[in-house]
Amino acid sequence: MQETQDPVITSVKPKSRFPKSVPYIIGNEAAERFSFYGMRSVLTLFLVNQFFNPTDNPALTDQANAHANKLHHLFVMVAYALPFVGGMIADWFTGKYKLILYVSIIYCIGHVMLATFDGGLSGFELGLLVVAIGAGGIKSCVSANVGDQFDATNQDLLSKVYGWFYFSINAGSMISTVAIPWTYEHFGPKWAFGIPGILMALATIIFFSGRKKYVKVPPQGVNRNNLVFITWYALTHGSQRKKGEAFLDVAKQNFDPERVEGVKAVYRVMMVFFFALAFWAVWDQCLSEWTLYAEKMDRVVNVGFAKFTIYPGQLSTFNTIFLLMFIPLFNYVIYPWFDKRGIKTTPLRRLGTGLVLTALSFVIIGVIHTSLDHGGSPSIWWQVLAFLVLSAAEVLVSITGLEYAYTHSPKSMKSTMTGIWFLVVSFGNLITAVVNGLIEGGGWWATALKGANYEWFFVGFILVFVVIFFIVSPRMKERNYITDPVIDGEVAANTNSL
Structure with a gap:
């Protein structure tokens, strides 16, 4: 009697696929970075030539350059201070999708103000502030939103998508830093600041177009187990610290000890x-x-x-x-x-x-x-x-x-x-x-x-x-x-x- 063998059952893991939302995120990032780096590529030169030393007076050169540089760096300071705030607002109250969408609209308004008030310093400075709020408000959420789109079935593609994400950043900035200075020289500041505004509007439209395809992680509410709350508790309860304890250890009596150790790592x-x-x-x-x-x-x-x-x-x-x-x-x-x-x-x-x-x-x-x-x-x-x-x-x-x-x-x-x-x-x-x-x-x-x-x-x-x-x-x-x-x-x- 011939023996029969059970067939070997092998499971083939299905091929990982990129989420359908990825192209919208990549396109949005490329257009947004075009707008941000494009306007910055001519910003200082424009401020000097338009407002602070339009006659190219040698006696005014140092002060005019310093004033323009100060405004540029204050703009960048605000833009990079706000990601910390934007991230907390998204995690605690709005979720990433709503914050990115609403702040992107503010971002667009800021660009419109730059192109409109190119002849008035006060209006232009206000436009810079609005653009900084827009750029900084969404910065920490956009890259995190990429990771939210992936789950256990396609985690292996995460490094690849971040590679494309980084590529989109550099592609947007590279094209803009070639095109916008040329535009400024040949067509003036209205177009040099207007085109980045058009690209930011395009970025917002691209992002909104993918609204039905995103994985939207809901806000988690205020999480007290974070650096701010734990540090504040340690500062205000120092008298309760035991001999030999580290500065933050006193917070373990009121917070998750693992999170307290995490805050130590942060410092x-x-x-x-x-x-x-x-x-x-x-x-x-x-x-x-x-x-x-x-x-x-x-x-x-x-x-x-x-x-x-x-x-x-x-x-x-x-x-x-x-x-x-x-x-x-x-x-x-x-x-x-x-x-x-x-x-x-x-x-x-x-x-x-x-x-x-x-x-x-x-x-x-x-x-x-x-x-x-x-x-x-x-x-x-x-x-x-x-x-x-x-x-x-x-x-x-x-x-x-x-x-x-x-x-x-x-x-x-x-x-x-x-x-x-x-x-x-x-x-x-x-x-x-x-x-x-x-x-x-x-x-x-x-x-x-x-x-x-x-x-x-x-x-x-x-x-x-x-x-x-x-x-x-x-x-x-x-x-x-x-x-x-x-x-x-x-x-x-x-x-x-x-």
Whole structure:
């Protein structure tokens, strides 16, 4: 009798599919980033030429430039301070979809005001504030909304969709920083600010069109187990702290102990973020101060078969190009090369190196500005070189900072850490705005930071952070939540030397 065998039953896992909502989110992000970076590419130049020094009076140059730079950095400060607030409002009260939609409409109104009030400073400043509220209000929700669209059946596609999300950001900013400065030169400020408004309206329409396809996570209500409430409780109940207890441990009697430990992790990461403050105090100057220097440089480029002029606002395009080159170069070539030779490219080492490169990029700009002060007309390729060095620094500082925030904070605090990272960007721009405000006011600051002394001041500013970083970093306590185990339910802090 021939034996029969039961057929082997194999289950084939169905192929993962992207959610149908993804194209709407990607399209929305590309158009929104076009609007944001497009208007910024000509903002400082426009403020100087239209309001603060329209006659190009040499006696007014320093104060006019300082006033324009101050407004630009205050704008960025507001835009990057609000993601923390917007994220909380969405999580607690409105949900991400409603907040993104309603604030995007406000965003559009701000762009309309910029294009309408290009001849009046008060109206234009109000438009800047409204745009900053719009850009900042939705910033923390848009990227989180991407993750909300995925579930257990397609989690494997999440890294790919964030790759496309990042691509859309860079595509939008790259196209806008080429197109809008050209528009400004040939068609004036109304179109230069109007086109970004049209793109923001398009972004809103694209987002609204996908309304029936989104996974909409409802608001969760006010969550008391967060950094603000736990820190406030610890501050107001310090007298109840037992001997030997850490500052925040007293909050465990009224809050989830795991969340309290998470807040401790947040403060440890914030110590590292403090040093990134030096980077963000200067990075946005490549979109403000640097455009003013570029206007006076030799911007005619001869590449043999063609000869053309680069407009000042177009130079920031090089930052995007260099970033797209450097991210794979550092991840797949430079970091592995050092690691194989026993020089571990730890996050702290990357951050320290990035700060040194940031200072070097400002040395280059300082040399350029010194030449301009003496009547020279240096080639625009020197500023391209500065962008190259600053872009390498951005990979080492900005991307490393985001990675550090993710790996060194518990799951419950990762959104909080993203909001705090944006606050660091905000505070960095506040520092630059204050410095420019002091120059604008005249007196000692205006004399001390006249001309190229401005750059040398920031070189010294960064180097102070570098020196302190190399002294403090070997003593920093770190806790990697991806690789380090939890010991007895508590956070195990270990010291990794630089």
